[in-house]
Amino acid sequence: MSAVVSAQNLGLTFRTNDGDVVALSDVNLTIEKGEFVSFIGPSGCGKTTFLRTIADLEQPTSGTLDINGQTPEQARKARAYGYVFQAPALYPWRTIEKNVALPLEIMGYTSAQQAERVKRTMDLVNLAGFEKKYPWQLSGGMQQRASIARALAFDADLLLMDEPFGALDEIVRDHLNSELLKLWERTQKTICFVTHSIPEAVYLSTKIVVMSPRPGRVTDIIESDLPRARPLDIRESPEFLAIAARVRDGLRAGHSYEEAV
Amino acid sequence: MSQLQFFLALVAGGLCAAALALSLVTPFEQGLLLKAFLALGFLSLIRFFVPLGLWADGAFAVLGAVAVLTAIGVFAPTPAFFWMALIAAWLFAWLFVERLSKALAPGLADNAGLGLLIPIVFGVTILVAWEAITRAGNVPQVILPPPSMIWARITASVPTLLADFQQTFLKAVLIGYALGCGLGFVVAILIDRSPFLKSGLLPLGNFVSALPIVGVAPIMVMWFGFDWPSKAAVVVIMTFFPMLVNTVAGLNASSAIERDLMRTYAAGYWQTLMKLRLPAAGPFIFNALKINSTLALIGAIVAEFFGTPIVGMGFRISTEVGRMNVDMVWAEIAVAAVAGSVFYGVIVLIERGVTFWHPSVRGA
Amino acid sequence: MTRTLPLIIVLIAIVAIWYAAAIGLNAQWQNDVYRRGDVTNVPATQFVLDTWNQEKPVLPTAHQVFGELFKLTVLTDPTKPRSLVFHAWVTFSATALGFVMGSVLGIGLAVLIVHNEAMNRSLMPWIVASQTIPILALAPLIVVIGFNIFTGTFGIPTDPARLMSKAIISAYLSFFPVAVGMVKGLRSPEAIQLDLMHTYNATPNQTFWKLRWPASMPFLFASLKVGVAASLVGAIVGELPTGAVAGLGARLLAGSYYSQTIQIWAALFAASILAALLVIAVGVVEKLVNRSMGARPA
Numbered sequence: 001m002s003a004v005v006s007a008q009n010l011g012l013t014f015r016t017n018d019g020d021v022v023a024l025s026d027v028n029l030t031i032e033k034g035e036f037v038s039f040i041g042p043s044g045c046g047k048t049t050f051l052r053t054i055a056d057l058e059q060p061t062s063g064t065l066d067i068n069g070q071t072p073e074q075a076r077k078a079r080a081y082g083y084v085f086q087a088p089a090l091y092p093w094r095t096i097e098k099n100v101a102l103p104l105e106i107m108g109y110t111s112a113q114q115a116e117r118v119k120r121t122m123d124l125v126n127l128a129g130f131e132k133k134y135p136w137q138l139s140g141g142m143q144q145r146a147s148i149a150r151a152l153a154f155d156a157d158l159l160l161m162d163e164p165f166g167a168l169d170e171i172v173r174d175h176l177n178s179e180l181l182k183l184w185e186r187t188q189k190t191i192c193f194v195t196h197s198i199p200e201a202v203y204l205s206t207k208i209v210v211m212s213p214r215p216g217r218v219t220d221i222i223e224s225d226l227p228r229a230r231p232l233d234i235r236e237s238p239e240f241l242a243i244a245a246r247v248r249d250g251l252r253a254g255h256s257y258e259e260a261v
Numbered sequence: 262m263s264q265l266q267f268f269l270a271l272v273a274g275g276l277c278a279a280a281l282a283l284s285l286v287t288p289f290e291q292g293l294l295l296k297a298f299l300a301l302g303f304l305s306l307i308r309f310f311v312p313l314g315l316w317a318d319g320a321f322a323v324l325g326a327v328a329v330l331t332a333i334g335v336f337a338p339t340p341a342f343f344w345m346a347l348i349a350a351w352l353f354a355w356l357f358v359e360r361l362s363k364a365l366a367p368g369l370a371d372n373a374g375l376g377l378l379i380p381i382v383f384g385v386t387i388l389v390a391w392e393a394i395t396r397a398g399n400v401p402q403v404i405l406p407p408p409s410m411i412w413a414r415i416t417a418s419v420p421t422l423l424a425d426f427q428q429t430f431l432k433a434v435l436i437g438y439a440l441g442c443g444l445g446f447v448v449a450i451l452i453d454r455s456p457f458l459k460s461g462l463l464p465l466g467n468f469v470s471a472l473p474i475v476g477v478a479p480i481m482v483m484w485f486g487f488d489w490p491s492k493a494a495v496v497v498i499m500t501f502f503p504m505l506v507n508t509v510a511g512l513n514a515s516s517a518i519e520r521d522l523m524r525t526y527a528a529g530y531w532q533t534l535m536k537l538r539l540p541a542a543g544p545f546i547f548n549a550l551k552i553n554s555t556l557a558l559i560g561a562i563v564a565e566f567f568g569t570p571i572v573g574m575g576f577r578i579s580t581e582v583g584r585m586n587v588d589m590v591w592a593e594i595a596v597a598a599v600a601g602s603v604f605y606g607v608i609v610l611i612e613r614g615v616t617f618w619h620p621s622v623r624g625a
Numbered sequence: 626m627t628r629t630l631p632l633i634i635v636l637i638a639i640v641a642i643w644y645a646a647a648i649g650l651n652a653q654w655q656n657d658v659y660r661r662g663d664v665t666n667v668p669a670t671q672f673v674l675d676t677w678n679q680e681k682p683v684l685p686t687a688h689q690v691f692g693e694l695f696k697l698t699v700l701t702d703p704t705k706p707r708s709l710v711f712h713a714w715v716t717f718s719a720t721a722l723g724f725v726m727g728s729v730l731g732i733g734l735a736v737l738i739v740h741n742e743a744m745n746r747s748l749m750p751w752i753v754a755s756q757t758i759p760i761l762a763l764a765p766l767i768v769v770i771g772f773n774i775f776t777g778t779f780g781i782p783t784d785p786a787r788l789m790s791k792a793i794i795s796a797y798l799s800f801f802p803v804a805v806g807m808v809k810g811l812r813s814p815e816a817i818q819l820d821l822m823h824t825y826n827a828t829p830n831q832t833f834w835k836l837r838w839p840a841s842m843p844f845l846f847a848s849l850k851v852g853v854a855a856s857l858v859g860a861i862v863g864e865l866p867t868g869a870v871a872g873l874g875a876r877l878l879a880g881s882y883y884s885q886t887i888q889i890w891a892a893l894f895a896a897s898i899l900a901a902l903l904v905i906a907v908g909v910v911e912k913l914v915n916r917s918m919g920a921r922p923a
Contacts, residue, residue, distance in 0.1 A: 479881030
């Protein structure tokens with residue numbers, strides 16, 4: 001196995017009018033190919049910032065970060081990852097299939113390739129039949145599925161997801177979580193997933209990165225030994241609860257530090 | 262029945278009763294329709310015992326309007342009961358509109374065409390009152406000619422009006438509008454890449470929008486001569502800044518998340534512009550196009566007040582006012598009004614087609 | 626500083642382009658002058674200076690325009706008809722009178738429209754439609770006819786009659802934006818805010834003064850700024866038709882009759898300064914109102 005993401009002593013400090021804010025401090029992390037890694041922590045812990053740094057949307061101020069052995073900028077230019085934002089960010093003037101085809105147009109795929117890939121990814125996220133609809137004609141859950149299809153369309157091996165289901169209700173969320181696991185199983189992609197829900201993180205991940213704020217840093221990295229095939233009721237099993245308890249402990253440890261300040 | 266409706270119904274019926282009594286002194290066969298309307302209006306008072314449908318009030322209003330219009334000139338001098346009939350007809354129209362708008366679903370503009378009926382009733386009421394007052398009241402034509410006379414003037418002067426329309430609208434307005442909007446758009450795209458130019462030009466553009474730019478008309482007439490190019494130049498200057506300011510604002514309208522998305526695709530400047538920022542700027546650009554459609558017409562007409570060859574809408578208005586041919590002025594204004602609203606309407610139709618996705622268009 | 630620097634540089638660039646354009650546009654006339662005067666071998670600097678200081682240039686330069694402005698405002702007795710302050714005052718009084726009339730009317734109509742559904746459905750489509758037609762075209766009609774009615778029928782002396790007829794144009798130009806903006810403003814409270822007033826069993830009057838009116842203030846001032854600018858345009862255009870001898874519009878027209886380009890430009894700049902002052906004045910009132918309503922100073 002080779003490292004898809006590798007961070008050494010990574011730090012990022014934002015300069016603001018109220019002084020410097022340390023968003024990331026001394027982050028060391030390696031993500032192997034095919035892993036499903038969740039980042040969890042309270043707001044301000046730098047989990048989204050770390051994801052954005054991988055995506056070259058933020059520039060680190062110290063340390064090194066390699067994506068597939070390249071710099072983040074090279075990786076971005078090589079279209080090494082698909083990014084799913086908190087909001088679907090579908091363009092309202094494009095139909096769903098045109099939205100999924102957007103990255104393909106930009107990357108210069110032929111229209112035959114575009115049609116083939118749009119169909120394949122639309123099937124993958126169970127949106128077949130909604131190709132000609134506009135985003136505002138779809139429910140929130142379907143919009144977010146379309147944005148996942150858009151991230152999958154150009155077959156990047158790395159999928160970065162920033163609280164993709166945060167704005168959805170719990171029923172839709174459970175459903176999309178189990179679909180996401182199946183998708184991961186089928187496509188063998190490496191997934192980095194930001195969340196603030198403990199059950200979601202434990203249910204999805206092979207590795208859970210617990211982070212805490214001020215300064216944003218990693219407090220615990222938990223390797224999950226749950227089986228890859230995960231029915232929804234695995235969430236009541238003792239193994240699941242044990243991992244969830246460890247995550248909660250990690251979060252609490254970060255918290256007490258904050259209160260001690 | 263609300264307080265207002267009660268009051269309107271009472272006064273309308275009462276007025277009809279009083280007017281009917283007053284009209285009895287004239288020979289029976291004189292102004293029969295008017296008297297029939299007054300009698301029916303008097304009978305409408307039974308609504309306080311038997312409910313009357315709102316369409317009955319509509320029918321009263323229509324009957325009253327027709328009766329009043331046909332009775333103009335029948336009685337000389339115009340008797341008091343004629344004016345009372347006019348007021349009663351107006352009150353019936355008001356009552357009808359009041360009841361209809363209560364019956365319509367609130368918030369829905371259309372209601373299967375019924376919503377459209379109300380402004381039409383209002384417009385027709387104004388026209389009828391205008392016609393009746395100016396003609397029966399012997400208002401001097403110099404002050405306000407009746408609509409029928411304006412219409413007669415329009416149909417009698419089609420060639421003149423057409424020539425003026427061609428000179429002012431088809432040449433000065435359309436050419437100036439296309440040039441001004443096009444130039445504003447291109448300059449906005451050009452300065453888009455330079456934050457320095459943007460922060461330098463935008464306050465200026467906003468400031469200019471408050472200035473009386475039509476004042477440049479005499480200068481343009483001196484530079485470009487009396488014919489339409491000088492008017493088109495005024496239109497160019499008037500339409501340039503709204504388009505510049507709106508396009509620049511529109512290009513910044515896309516959200517941070519949408520721009521980040523393009524960045525994750527390593528999309529270039531032009532790809533981001535064509536696929537994201539220009540479509541997102543659509544509503545802003547159309548806003549400028551709509552503002553400019555009115556500004557262009559104003560600019561061209563006012564510029565003609567400063568001198569033209571002997572054709573053009575603004576020229577006609579200013580010279581015919583001088584000659585006290587007020588009906589011709591109104592005819593010209595009617596043409597300008599129709600041209601202005603059609604111009605605007607066409608742009609709105611295009612906007613609906615292009616920015617169909619925007620919440621303001623799809624009604625979300 | 627970082628915000629004003631680009632503006633200053635752009636302004637400097639505009640002035641530079643202005644002077645460069647003046648050389649080109651005025652060159653032909655200057656060459657004619659030299660030819661008639663049999664002047665040859667004019668040094669380039671002399672030529673440039675001459676094009677910048679003609680008496681009736683195609684494009685007067687900034688120092689000529691501002692020199693004229695200075696001469697006609699500071700150095701001239703403001704009661705004399707030569708003074709631009711005098712003309713600006715004539716235009717301003719019509720603008721202000723019309724603006725106040727139009728705004729009061731617009732606000733009043735907006736209140737009626739918001740409270741009566743029949744009014745709303747009858748009037749709103751026409752008010753919106755009237756924004757698409759060039760109502761300014763009516764100006765000459767109103768000035769001439771209105772003037773005749775005021776002097777003839779009502780026997781008002783000519784000066785107030787002229788002021789009134791110009792003010793009417795200003796009034797109807799500011800009326801429409803204020804009415805539309807105010808309807809939008811009075812409707813801006815959200816459903817939950819109206820529901821809250823409803824739970825208090827507030828009277829329509831209380832709802833109006835405690836919720837709708839304060840909520841409409843930003844909309845009111847935005848449309849007042851548009852309205853005051855429109856009022857000024859109305860007053861200026863109202864001074865164009867026959868008879869007017871005073872006012873910035875009359876100065877523009879007189880300048881264009883006698884090809885007095887410097888006079889036209891000076892009147893144009895005076896009108897622009899007046900417009901800016903009017904908009905700033907509305908802005909100051911807005912700030913005061915905001916402060917009295919407890920808004921955070923921005």
